[in-house]
Amino acid sequence: MSLTVYRKSHFNAAHRLYRSDWDDEKNNAVFGKCNNPNFHGHNYELEVGVTGTINQETGFLIDIVELKNIIKEEVEDYLDHKNLNLDVPEFKNLNPTMENIAVLIWDKLNAKLLGRFKLSVTLYETPRNFVVYTGN
Amino acid sequence: MSLTVYRKSHFNAAHRLYRSDWDDEKNNAVFGKCNNPNFHGHNYELEVGVTGTINQETGFLIDIVELKNIIKEEVEDYLDHKNLNLDVPEFKNLNPTMENIAVLIWDKLNAKLLGRFKLSVTLYETPRNFVVYTGN
Amino acid sequence: MSLTVYRKSHFNAAHRLYRSDWDDEKNNAVFGKCNNPNFHGHNYELEVGVTGTINQETGFLIDIVELKNIIKEEVEDYLDHKNLNLDVPEFKNLNPTMENIAVLIWDKLNAKLLGRFKLSVTLYETPRNFVVYTGN
Amino acid sequence: MSLTVYRKSHFNAAHRLYRSDWDDEKNNAVFGKCNNPNFHGHNYELEVGVTGTINQETGFLIDIVELKNIIKEEVEDYLDHKNLNLDVPEFKNLNPTMENIAVLIWDKLNAKLLGRFKLSVTLYETPRNFVVYTGN
Amino acid sequence: MSLTVYRKSHFNAAHRLYRSDWDDEKNNAVFGKCNNPNFHGHNYELEVGVTGTINQETGFLIDIVELKNIIKEEVEDYLDHKNLNLDVPEFKNLNPTMENIAVLIWDKLNAKLLGRFKLSVTLYETPRNFVVYTGN
Amino acid sequence: MSLTVYRKSHFNAAHRLYRSDWDDEKNNAVFGKCNNPNFHGHNYELEVGVTGTINQETGFLIDIVELKNIIKEEVEDYLDHKNLNLDVPEFKNLNPTMENIAVLIWDKLNAKLLGRFKLSVTLYETPRNFVVYTGN
Numbered sequence: 045m046s047l048t049v050y051r052k053s054h055f056n057a058a059h060r061l062y063r064s065d066w067d068d069e070k071n072n073a074v075f076g077k078c079n080n081p082n083f084h085g086h087n088y089e090l091e092v093g094v095t096g097t098i099n100q101e102t103g104f105l106i107d108i109v110e111l112k113n114i115i116k117e118e119v120e121d122y123l124d125h126k127n128l129n130l131d132v133p134e135f136k137n138l139n140p141t142m143e144n145i146a147v148l149i150w151d152k153l154n155a156k157l158l159g160r161f162k163l164s165v166t167l168y169e170t171p172r173n174f175v176v177y178t179g180n
Numbered sequence: 181m182s183l184t185v186y187r188k189s190h191f192n193a194a195h196r197l198y199r200s201d202w203d204d205e206k207n208n209a210v211f212g213k214c215n216n217p218n219f220h221g222h223n224y225e226l227e228v229g230v231t232g233t234i235n236q237e238t239g240f241l242i243d244i245v246e247l248k249n250i251i252k253e254e255v256e257d258y259l260d261h262k263n264l265n266l267d268v269p270e271f272k273n274l275n276p277t278m279e280n281i282a283v284l285i286w287d288k289l290n291a292k293l294l295g296r297f298k299l300s301v302t303l304y305e306t307p308r309n310f311v312v313y314t315g316n
Numbered sequence: 317m318s319l320t321v322y323r324k325s326h327f328n329a330a331h332r333l334y335r336s337d338w339d340d341e342k343n344n345a346v347f348g349k350c351n352n353p354n355f356h357g358h359n360y361e362l363e364v365g366v367t368g369t370i371n372q373e374t375g376f377l378i379d380i381v382e383l384k385n386i387i388k389e390e391v392e393d394y395l396d397h398k399n400l401n402l403d404v405p406e407f408k409n410l411n412p413t414m415e416n417i418a419v420l421i422w423d424k425l426n427a428k429l430l431g432r433f434k435l436s437v438t439l440y441e442t443p444r445n446f447v448v449y450t451g452n
Numbered sequence: 453m454s455l456t457v458y459r460k461s462h463f464n465a466a467h468r469l470y471r472s473d474w475d476d477e478k479n480n481a482v483f484g485k486c487n488n489p490n491f492h493g494h495n496y497e498l499e500v501g502v503t504g505t506i507n508q509e510t511g512f513l514i515d516i517v518e519l520k521n522i523i524k525e526e527v528e529d530y531l532d533h534k535n536l537n538l539d540v541p542e543f544k545n546l547n548p549t550m551e552n553i554a555v556l557i558w559d560k561l562n563a564k565l566l567g568r569f570k571l572s573v574t575l576y577e578t579p580r581n582f583v584v585y586t587g588n
Numbered sequence: 589m590s591l592t593v594y595r596k597s598h599f600n601a602a603h604r605l606y607r608s609d610w611d612d613e614k615n616n617a618v619f620g621k622c623n624n625p626n627f628h629g630h631n632y633e634l635e636v637g638v639t640g641t642i643n644q645e646t647g648f649l650i651d652i653v654e655l656k657n658i659i660k661e662e663v664e665d666y667l668d669h670k671n672l673n674l675d676v677p678e679f680k681n682l683n684p685t686m687e688n689i690a691v692l693i694w695d696k697l698n699a700k701l702l703g704r705f706k707l708s709v710t711l712y713e714t715p716r717n718f719v720v721y722t723g724n
Numbered sequence: 725m726s727l728t729v730y731r732k733s734h735f736n737a738a739h740r741l742y743r744s745d746w747d748d749e750k751n752n753a754v755f756g757k758c759n760n761p762n763f764h765g766h767n768y769e770l771e772v773g774v775t776g777t778i779n780q781e782t783g784f785l786i787d788i789v790e791l792k793n794i795i796k797e798e799v800e801d802y803l804d805h806k807n808l809n810l811d812v813p814e815f816k817n818l819n820p821t822m823e824n825i826a827v828l829i830w831d832k833l834n835a836k837l838l839g840r841f842k843l844s845v846t847l848y849e850t851p852r853n854f855v856v857y858t859g860n
Contacts, residue, residue: 213668220669221628260628263627
């Protein structure tokens, strides 16, 4: 009997989309106003889903407090109130698009969960744009 | 041509998470403030999804009024304004976690739908915590 | 590495559910107040999902501005502020249920995307009723 | 000790904005795509607020079930699944803008409440456009 | 130059509406299913507004972290995961209606804020029912 | 007969809270993680309210398309995808707190509306923190 438990979370960050090996004209053509060299930012809304079976002893799939704490340590403490380009090592040479941020979050959470659950990450960059990554 | 139609619903209930065969210390360690012996409560938000093919005559997968009425009879009338531990027989010896409530709702709706559709149940216990069960 | 990027959109329209080859009694029995001959209407909320792999050069699965423009041209310009029964050719002899509208939107977007991505369409007819179609 | 209790409600309707004493050119200039002669429609979201003092015997300002029933009888039964221009007498010669709909709802509810409470009406025509009327 | 800063918060609780000096018949007639002797519960959503002038040195009306902490200490720690009738002294002989809960929260926050700001409390008992109290 | 019409809007921006005449220790004590020298960012949600009387000829208080365009020109084009500290002249020597941003938006919109309406500005910096300014 398999279920998926979800926990919502939140962080704010600044970022800029561009490639240092492209000139301004090409960066503007591809990334538009997301290429503001002074950065812009977002309230990122996160939904983390873990799939597994119910622990018959407790009735929990996972203790939601444990999941909340893992998300706080791995995601919020790492990304909240940060400049993704300047403060986060993984984005030194990788564009902090919502797609790449979702993959980073999935990788960090999956390493922490040690394969105990199948994992999904849903990341809202704005109320109208979001991405889902399930590790496949 | 397969689609899934969803209907949202709502009920309020009180509950307590604990095991009568554990002592207070263990119940508090595992269930924390959810183990308040006087109970606490939630506004549960429910999304029921039914998957099947379109009836070419009506253009409906299911008459949403029929689905609304089934949810009312099987879920709302059974759980709304109830104490899950004391008023619902299935939870006399089973912890009313959101996982177990979702399974109960799925079982009751599936019995009523007689296998006419593949069924999914999404249950929000709080705006930040929810569970999905699809019967597998 | 496969992800799904979602874009939300919105349109308003009037419609009526009925079959011209049924008499009033049968139309009322099956479609109830949705059969008002003077029409009623909805704010339709749309979520379009496209599944594929990240473009390693840009970090995008799809340029969300391109996706936004495709949705505007194929869906908003075609359905917004329209009477679905009278103004949209596909619904001249087909009931504009949320199921059939979702299939129409999927077909139009899929033709435009030329099979570059796997496509999903989620359509809210009201805040409590919605449908998902993935083309299968 | 004065408080305000709010109840949210919902109805769907079709409408068209135009004046029969203007020609097409002027109607299009002023009302744009809202002037579709075949109508379009909305999911209207309603928030009704009643201001008064707490009944010390019950702890209620108003029995919310009574307020819910008044809104159902005066607003939902009168406007839901209707064509505002054709089915609602007050809009035979009055444009069913969200402003005029809000005033109509306020007038009908206020007549029913017999001045027992100060009344406010908030009406969402779309998720981004809404109006507040307080009878002043 | 006067502004109002709002902070949203959340707590869950169980309650029952009834008067011990009324018999069952009268309690059921007035309070309906809210009179379940085994209690039911809600996710209460809270919006606290403080009105005052901007501190020209910081650009803050109030440090939102201070406001968040005051709400945590005065409201969340006092009401979250509680049975309002049994665990909260103020409701031993007072019905825990959303009106009376809003007044209690206002009184506790106002005492803590020492009259530094004009205060408003908005309390959602369900997504469709809420109350506003401003101390007047 | 006075009503208030509201239009919701949206922009993303980066910012940093600090005073250049304070040392790091004091800036950190007052502004905490909002003082990240590399900036962070938000999705700002805006609600603009205009109060006035209904134009009896059109049934509009204001043409919502006109209001939408004014907000686009005065607010979105000026603040969207910007670094508030570096790209917006008004914040060169003024902290871009949500309070000060709300006042700037109110001033710009009020100048454009030429006193035709009483104006209110509601600005969400996060889903839990927001501010209201009415020009008084």
